[in-house]
Every structure is written in C-alpha cells, then in structure tokens.
Amino acid sequence: MPGDKETHRIEAFSDGVFAIAITLLILEIKIPNHDAVTIHGLGHELLALWPAYLAFLVSFVTILVIWVHHHWMFTLIRRADHLFLYWNGLLLMLVTIVPFSTGLLAEYLSHPEARIAASLYTGNFLTIALAFHGLWRYASLRGRLLEKSNLSADQCEVARLTNHYQWAPLLYLLVFMLSFLSELLSISACLLLAFAFSLRGWPTPGWR
Amino acid sequence: MPGDKETHRIEAFSDGVFAIAITLLILEIKIPNHDAVTIHGLGHELLALWPAYLAFLVSFVTILVIWVHHHWMFTLIRRADHLFLYWNGLLLMLVTIVPFSTGLLAEYLSHPEARIAASLYTGNFLTIALAFHGLWRYASLRGRLLEKSNLSADQCEVARLTNHYQWAPLLYLLVFMLSFLSELLSISACLLLAFAFSLRGWPTPGWR
C-alpha cells in the first residue's frame, strides 16, 4: 500500500509537469502586434508566424509521446526508491526546458542564425532521450523496481521499452547532427521520430 | 486493475491540460497600461476591453462544457488502447490552442480585420468538435473501449453521446461559416452552442 501510494504521487506530480509544459507551448505563439498588422494586414502577419506553428506542433507531439511512454513505463514499475525520484526529476527538468527551446526556434527559425536555435532545440530532445534511457535502465536493471512477474506478456513489454530506449539516444544524436546541415530537415526528423516512437510494436532484435 | 489505472492517468493528464488551458485564458485580458490610462482614464480603458471579456467568457464556458463531456464520456469508457491515447492527445492539442485564438479575438475583434480572427476562433472550435467526434467514434464503435453492459441505462447514455457528437461538427461548421457574415453573431452562436451542449437530455432520433 505505501509503495503504491508512493508511485501514485510521482505520477501525479509528473502528470502535472507534463500537462503544464505542454500547455505553456501555446504561449510561445505571440499574437501579432497592431503596428505590424496595420502595415501588412492580419492575414500576412499570421502567415509569417509559420515557424511558431511548426515549433508548436513538433514540441506538442514530442511531449505527448514522452508522456505516453512515461505512462507506459509506469504500468510496469511497482516500486520507487529515493534515487528514482531524482532520475525522474532530471527528466522533468529537461521537459520543462522545451517551452524555452520551442520559443527560441519559433523566434529564430527564419533568421540567419537559425542553426543555433535548431541545434539547441534538437539538443534538448537528445538530452531527454538520454535521461529516459537512464531512468528506464535504473528502474529495469535486474528488475529493480518492476513488478515481479513471470508472465511472458510483461516480459515482452519490458523488452519493447528497453529496445525503444536503447535506440532513442542514437536516433536523436543523428537528428542533432543533422541540425548543423539543415534546420528544417532536422525539425522534420523530430516529428518523424515522434511518430516512430508512438508506434507500440517495434521489432525487438536480440531479446528472446 | 492495470486497465483502470491506465484510464486514471489519462483522465488526470487531461484534467491537468483542461485546467491549465481554462486558467490561462485570463492572461489574455491585458491590464491597461499607464500611458493610455493617463489620457483616457482607467474606467474608459477597462470598458474598451469588452472584446477580451467576451472572448474570455465564450472560451471559458466552451472549455468547461468540453471538460464536462470528456468527464461524461470517461464514465462510460473502461479501457484504453494505444491509438486512443493519441486521439485524446489530438483533442488536447486543439484545446490548448484556444488561449491563442481567444487572445487573437480579444485583440482584433474591434479591428477592421476582425473577420480573420473570428474565423480562426470558430474554426478552432470546429476542429475540436471533429476531434471529439473521432475520439468517441473510436472508443464506442462496436463498444470497443466501453464497459460491456446490457443495462439499458448505459446504452441510453451511449446513444445520447453519439447523438451529441454527430451533430456537433455540423453545428460548428455552420458557426464557422457564419463568422464570414458577422463576427459578433458567430461568437454569440458559440456561446449558444455551449449552452446547448451543456444540456444533458437531447432527443435521440434514430437510435432505438
């Protein structure tokens, strides 16, 4: 019972942080100001915000997929210890940075120095992928915090997640490197990766 | 048990997003600045904010009704699968956009280009109605995620919701088209629709 309660509050706090971070994203799309609208028209000014819409879309979908994975992971985790709270806290910190890197990208994607904004943006996701890998590794190594279960269905789920979180840092590293070649390409790759990680049934090579 | 827990966290995360989106609306009513107040007086400047108050009221009531329906829907849903999480995520994304479209309307309702702001505003609600329709259709088709129940009371509830979500996209499409004729009329129609959808007992034609 106390163990269950412990996990419950971690999930509630994490849900709160995810929900706020994902909702704050909209604040990074700034409403066009009257001076610019008087000169160019409201339609033109709204179209000129396309980098903000793109950044919003990619960040929203990515945080949503992160939340789904966090949710998925916690269906397998039964206990929590002290260090686990801080691994989870590290993940949450990196997620709360997303509204900042999203705002930076929204502001500077159509600017000569877009490269820096895109590298910080994709770099933020790379650190999240690393933290996720660390969190899951800490929880799952020798089944530390997992449900003790011999059900092959559960084992299969564990294998799937391990597989996902092994590939994620590598894939996001590639996207990060891509950001030095082309900003738009690397951001599109982020969206693509988010869709890839939203798939439940990846092949699980090398595990049973 | 795991199924129940799963639905619980979806509801908690959704409640978080709804609660934040509905509370962020107030940030779109900007406090009058000192320069304008010195010239026209505080009372005058506060009265000039009427488009912001109207937009706040309509958006608050609409999000509240959306939350009530989400809540109602989940009293009938017992399971969640992977795709359902993303249908729900799409709905949440469209809801988090409401503070932006509300701010746009608040800023530009008494401006020559109010039409664009009103169309985007009502268009946002149209997409929410479509996403709601899709979410419910996905959950309820052949009872996929519903409680297996032969109680006629439950079946009646299901029929009621299906009926609501069949009409919603059509009604919001009309409101969207109305926004091209008159901004104020279309926004009043949004308020009217929110009240209509707050009624529990619609007649349910064509269902048993």
Next chain:
Amino acid sequence: MPGDKETHRIEAFSDGVFAIAITLLILEIKIPNHDAVTIHGLGHELLALWPAYLAFLVSFVTILVIWVHHHWMFTLIRRADHLFLYWNGLLLMLVTIVPFSTGLLAEYLSHPEARIAASLYTGNFLTIALAFHGLWRYASLRGRLLEKSNLSADQCEVARLTNHYQWAPLLYLLVFMLSFLSELLSISACLLLAFAFSLRGWPTPGWR
C-alpha cells in the same frame, strides 16, 4: 462506484484550477526594469512594488481559504449531478478572474484612480461569495447531494457551512461598499475576512 469516481474528477479538475490560479498570482509581481533601477536603485524599485505584494498576499490567502472551504464542502458531498458541475464551473470561472483583478490592483493601487481597481477587486470576491452560496445551497438543499447520514457530527458540519455561506455574501457586500470610501481599508478587510473564514468553529445561531 461511478458516483464516487464522478466526484473525484470534479475535485481533481477544481484542484487543478485552484492550484494554477493561486500560482499565477506571482506573475502579477513584475520584476523592476533596468531603466528604472539605474535611476532609483534596485532597493527603491522593489519597495515601490508594495501594492503588488499586498495584492498578492490578500489574493493568495483568500484563494487558499476558498480552496479549504471547497475541500471541506466536498467531504460532505457524495454525489454530483449535471447542474452541480456548472455551479462549480461558475465558481471556478470567478476564481480564475482573481489573477486579473489582482494585477489590476497591483498596478493601480497607488494611482489616482485606485478606487475603480479596488471596487473591481472586492467585487470579484463578492461574486465568489455569491457563487459559493449558490453551490452549497444547490448541493445541500434537502440534502440533495449530501451523504445520507443521521450522525449529528455530520449535521453539525452541514450547519456550520450553511452558516458561513449565508454570511459571506453580506460581509463581502460591505467590503465592496467600503472600497468606495477607502481602497486600503477595503483590502485590509478582505484579509480580515479571509482569516475569519479560516476559522472552523463559528457560532451557528438559529440552527438546532
């Protein structure tokens, strides 16, 4: 079970709105800008923010007391019906307006037109007191949504709350009228009232 679940989500959603509204208050204390600091010094500029600190304190304590009462009320409420959701929604809407009226007071308390800001501020609390009265009246009239109980302890609690919510609108009406005489006095009275309503054991005249 479904009834219990229903109340649970209303409380979770309300807690979310209360928590966000109370935390957004801090955003109304604006960090002094560099130009003013260069001229007058940081210490001077921070002291000049006293109306913002006062408004923050009064609003925080008041929303906290409102939350405690909401919490208290729900320990006695067992069921929820459709109309109750909207009574609760009205209360939440008026609470989310508090950050706006707080910001307005913070900005204009030391301004010639402070009267308007103070009247809107105390008026906001008056409407909350009225909505609270209505919410409780709806829930408690002939025990509509309350636990069916013959325990005199519970009956005593019900009487206490009814007593509180009968006096609240009248007391806040007096504070609202006081705001036309003296802004500072009416705001101090708000703080005093919040402390009065934080007391659990009021005398309950005219009830058993």
Next chain:
Amino acid sequence: MPGDKETHRIEAFSDGVFAIAITLLILEIKIPNHDAVTIHGLGHELLALWPAYLAFLVSFVTILVIWVHHHWMFTLIRRADHLFLYWNGLLLMLVTIVPFSTGLLAEYLSHPEARIAASLYTGNFLTIALAFHGLWRYASLRGRLLEKSNLSADQCEVARLTNHYQWAPLLYLLVFMLSFLSELLSISACLLLAFAFSLRGWPTPGWR
C-alpha cells in the same frame, strides 16, 4: 476513509502548486530580442543569459528536493486537521514566490546591485526552511497527525525528518548571511544544500 480522502486532496493540491511553480521557472529565461541579436549575434546573447540558467538550475533542483521531502513527509502523515491545512498553505505560498525571486536573480545577478537580488533569493529559501520546520513540528509533535505505529522503521523515518528540518533553518540562515559577502558563493551553497537534503540517510545525533 474520510481522513484518507482529506490527505489525498491536500497532496493533490500541493502537487499541483509544486508542479506549476517548478514549470513556471522556465518563463524567467527570456528569449533574446531581435535588436540585441542583430548587434551581438544569437550565440553571444544566449551566453549572456548564464545568470538565468544558473538561477533556473538552482531553483528547479531546490523545488524538486522540497517536493521530494513533502512527499516523504506525507508517507508518515495519516490525518490532517484545520490548522495543518494553513501550515501547508504557508509553505506553498513561499514556494510560489520562488519564480519571482528566481526571475529577479536572473535579471540582476550580473548587475552592480546583485547583492539585494541574492539576499532576497536566499532569504526566500530561508523562509521555506522555517515553514517546513513548522509544518513538520506541527504534524509530528507527540505524533499528532502521524500513523500510530510501533514499528521501529517508521520511528527511524520520523527521527530522520526531524533531524533534517532542525538543521535546515540554521543552514539556510548561514547561506542567507553568506549572500551579503558573495552572491555567487551563496547561490552555489544553495545548490550544495539541495544536494545535501536530497540524501536520505543523514546521521541522527541525539535521537535514540
């Protein structure tokens, strides 16, 4: 059952406030504006934000540790009374002030008047340490709100927390005094203290 429900909502509301306060911190890192970027370049402007990054890091880690302790404390608390709600409210108020003192530090750490910003920042944490001490003292004195238990494991936990919260105000007082000597040193000491309080197993002198 009612007692359990009571603690549950206090935790939910507190989690909400903690989650929002910790997520609002990122809003204090302001995206560089276009004029400054045109002159100095985006890279330079982002590097110049180092005080904001430092303040964000220290505040995030500190609020996280406060949440972990709040969570820890509540695994031992079983009941809540009226006064306890207000002790908890005081703690939450001081936590919601952190985004303001963080923003102040971010803005003025590299300014001649950094001392005032650093003193208010460390002073904020000192008041939190005092409120935590008071909250725990109120809950634990003669086991007022604790689980009635003879398990030595639980008694050991209680002793650990009492020990932590006895030292915290003293240590934060030292950090506060340090802020008058060196801003950077005092902020580094905050980070150090957060790490110290994240350790579970302190020696517990003078208790059994």
